[in-house]
Amino acid sequence: MRIDVVSLFPDFIDQAAAVGVVGRARERGLLTMQGWNPRDYADGNYRRVDDRPFGGGPGMVMLIEPLRAALAAARAADPAPVRVIYMSPQGRPLTQAKVRELAALPRLVLLCGRYEGVDERLLQTEIDEELSIGDYVLSGGELAAAVVVDAVARLQDGALGDAESAVQDSFEGDGLLDCPHYTRPVEHEMGRVPDVLLSGNHAEIAKWRRQQSLVRTLERRPDLIDEGALGKADRRLLAA
Numbered sequence: 001m002r003i004d005v006v007s008l009f010p011d012f013i014d015q016a017a018a019v020g021v022v023g024r025a026r027e028r029g030l031l032t033m034q035g036w037n038p039r040d041y042a043d044g045n046y047r048r049v050d051d052r053p054f055g056g057g058p059g060m061v062m063l064i065e066p067l068r069a070a071l072a073a074a075r076a077a078d079p080a081p082v083r084v085i086y087m088s089p090q091g092r093p094l095t096q097a098k099v100r101e102l103a104a105l106p107r108l109v110l111l112c113g114r115y116e117g118v119d120e121r122l123l124q125t126e127i128d129e130e131l132s133i134g135d136y137v138l139s140g141g142e143l144a145a146a147v148v149v150d151a152v153a154r155l156q157d158g159a160l161g162d163a164e165s166a167v168q169d170s171f172e173g174d175g176l177l178d179c180p181h182y183t184r185p186v187e188h189e190m191g192r193v194p195d196v197l198l199s200g201n202h203a204e205i206a207k208w209r210r211q212q213s214l215v216r217t218l219e220r221r222p223d224l225i226d227e228g229a230l231g232k233a234d235r236r237l238l239a240a
């Protein structure tokens with residue numbers, strides 16, 4: 001997969017995506033990235049990329065032309081069909097289901113805004129989709145783009161080893177939060193590993209994990225669970 005990022009700080013995302021699973025995915029050629037700086041496409045001595053908003057008010061708005069040129073260069077860098085996404089708090093929320101959808105595409109272009117935002121006409125014309133990583137405001141789209149890159153990169157075939165398998169993650173499959181995990185030592189001043197995990201009884205372990213996921217999800221994220229739609233087995237686990 002190829003991800004192009006249009007940003008005034010392309011190095012930031014490049015470095016955020018240089019370590020760990022994502023860094024390895026790039027080293028293995030599972031993910032190619034390139035940054036495009038709208039300032040490189042801006043005119044004049046000052047290479048201006050923003051201007052004051054019509055109608056007044058605080059902050060600056062990113063100009064159409066430098067962004068359009070940077071986006072055109074990014075689009076032209078590869079012939080595969082591309083989805084162009086603008087990172088913004090006004091976007092639809094990024095979910096694991098959306099991450100799965102994006103991870104299956106051959107190409108993404110992520111557009112990062114700064115200042116108060118981007119001229120709406122560019123968004124109307126050039127953008128396929130607007131995505132938010134949560135109900136809070138960042139000072140720019142770069143961190144949000146790095147989140148998309150990370151979440152999408154780890155789902156590329158071969159990015160995760162067996163030990164890191166994605167299928168049991170939170171939000172995957174059943175849409176529940178992940179269960180707790182333990183490793184050595186069994187006994188520690190902070191507590192003991194639950195006996196069931198040491199039992200070797202795989203059916204019991206699976207049941208315990210399911211129960212923990214259900215309880216956690218109900219406690220922390222009741223919005224993720226439709227209690228009425230739970231099966232008999234799950235209801236029994238919750239009652240236990």
Ligand code: ADE
Binds near residue numbers: 140141
């Ligand atoms: N840019 C600023 N805040 C953002 C957010 N919450 N999600 C995506 N992009 C953003």
